[in-house]
Amino acid sequence: MIPSDPRTQAMIHWLEHDLTLAINTVEPASSDASFRRYFRIKVADDSFIVMDAPPDKEDIARFARVADLLRHAKVNVPIIYQNNLPDGFLLLEDFGSQCFLDQLDADNANNLYQSAFDSLFNLQTNTPLTSCGLPTYDQALLERELDIFTEWFLGNRLGLTVPEQLWNMVRTVLIDSALEQPVTCVHRDYHSRNLMLTENDSPGVIDFQDAVIGPITYDLVSLLRDCYIAWPEHQVEHWLTDYFQRLEQAKLVDCEVERFQRWFDLMGLQRHLKAIGIFSRLDLRDGKSSYLNDIPRTLNYVINVAAKYPELAEFGDYLQQLNLSDQLTA
Numbered sequence: 019m020i021p022s023d024p025r026t027q028a029m030i031h032w033l034e035h036d037l038t039l040a041i042n043t044v045e046p047a048s049s050d051a052s053f054r055r056y057f058r059i060k061v062a063d064d065s066f067i068v069m070d071a072p073p074d075k076e077d078i079a080r081f082a083r084v085a086d087l088l089r090h091a092k093v094n095v096p097i098i099y100q101n102n103l104p105d106g107f108l109l110l111e112d113f114g115s116q117c118f119l120d121q122l123d124a125d126n127a128n129n130l131y132q133s134a135f136d137s138l139f140n141l142q143t144n145t146p147l148t149s150c151g152l153p154t155y156d157q158a159l160l161e162r163e164l165d166i167f168t169e170w171f172l173g174n175r176l177g178l179t180v181p182e183q184l185w186n187m188v189r190t191v192l193i194d195s196a197l198e199q200p201v202t203c204v205h206r207d208y209h210s211r212n213l214m215l216t217e218n219d220s221p222g223v224i225d226f227q228d229a230v231i232g233p234i235t236y237d238l239v240s241l242l243r244d245c246y247i248a249w250p251e252h253q254v255e256h257w258l259t260d261y262f263q264r265l266e267q268a269k270l271v272d273c274e275v276e277r278f279q280r281w282f283d284l285m286g287l288q289r290h291l292k293a294i295g296i297f298s299r300l301d302l303r304d305g306k307s308s309y310l311n312d313i314p315r316t317l318n319y320v321i322n323v324a325a326k327y328p329e330l331a332e333f334g335d336y337l338q339q340l341n342l343s344d345q346l347t348a
Contacts, residue, residue: 091144113222119210145203155232166295239286
């Protein structure tokens with residue numbers, strides 16, 4: 019059922035009166051971890067996606083700019099057919115409703131991930147870093163993201179406070195590792211829910227509006243240590259090594275694979291701590307409780323990675339001693 023709130027009514031008025039579209043059906047397409055909503059509209063023999071992004075909460079002009087940047091980098095992003103920037107509506111190409119997460123299994127994973135690697139490689143090699151206008155994934159942003167974990171997961175959800183000395187050490191290790199990496203264009207949410215199966219030039223890439231210039235391993239770890247689906251570690255290492263060799267041949271990295279692996283692991287730990295905090299915030303602040311189901315998988319990544327590195331072992335032990343699995347189901 020389509021909500022009859024004022025924004026939906028304004029959206030339909032724009033489509034029918036300003037764009038003179040003869041709409042047959044309007045259906046919810048998806049929502050995400052933001053204030054944006056998406057609707058699928060059917061018009062004659064065609065369909066489109068309409069983004070509803072309240073201007074006081076979302077910047078669709080930025081979405082349009084990044085879409086243009088990625089399209090020039092040969093990344094398959096939705097065509098923007100019409101825009102209504104003042105009211106916060108976009109009429110977009112419809113990539114369909116099948117994302118990678120819906121289809122991934124052991125039989126097709128290699129083929130699907132290869133297409134994702136190809137798209138990521140285009141993003142990383144075809145984006146002009148000095149003239150793209152994207153913000154930098156700097157220390158301040160990394161710190162703010164890590165604080166989401168302590169505020170929303172440990173603090174607001176569990177009522178806990180991590181020992182200050184321990185947390186300062188974790189922050190220093192993770193941020194130093196992120197900032198020492200080569201930089202490239204970073205999608206920031208490059209995972210199985212944002213990669214769409216399309217008939218041509220698959221995958222279609224969505225949810226890219228928060229792109230930045232930042233660490234080269236960020237999108238790779240988002241994909242391979244996905245918060246929504248997990249793969250055996252030997253498979254992850256195989257994919258990582260293959261992609262590392264591709265980056266090495268393109269002269270985007272100049273290091274041993276062991277150092278790249280460390281960057282990858284610690285970047286993932288930073289991202290997963292942030293994600294756990296965001297999943298908690300979505301539940302507590304926004305009433306989106308379904309993301310809580312993804313916390314155990316994501317927390318498991320954190321504990322496993324922390325155990326690999328002596329400087330993070332104490333933090334991993336701290337998390338394990340909290341018996342978080344019991345508290346998350348309480």
